[in-house]
Amino acid sequence: MSDVADRAEWRIAKDIEAAMAHARRTPKLEADGHCHYCDDDVAHGALFCNTDCRDDYQKEQEALRRAGR
Numbered sequence: 001m002s003d004v005a006d007r008a009e010w011r012i013a014k015d016i017e018a019a020m021a022h023a024r025r026t027p028k029l030e031a032d033g034h035c036h037y038c039d040d041d042v043a044h045g046a047l048f049c050n051t052d053c054r055d056d057y058q059k060e061q062e063a064l065r066r067a068g069r
């Protein structure tokens with residue numbers, strides 16, 4: 001019987017999957033003083049002017065990925 005080993009492997013695969021999903025949700029963006037979605041001025045170090053822009057940006061990225069080549 002290899003139930004325990006199977007479960008451990010499944011657990012590891014799930015962890016990797018979750019980590020990758022998290023990495024995809026947080027794209028590496030440079031904070032350049034402008035909102036990455038609407039191009040408004042934002043506080044230093046901020047990527048978006050508000051959560052709406054962040055959500056819309058992520059939705060857009062999702063859509064692009066889904067439409068991707």
Ligand SMILES: [Zn+2]
Binds near residue numbers: 035036037038039049
């Ligand atoms: Zn914005």
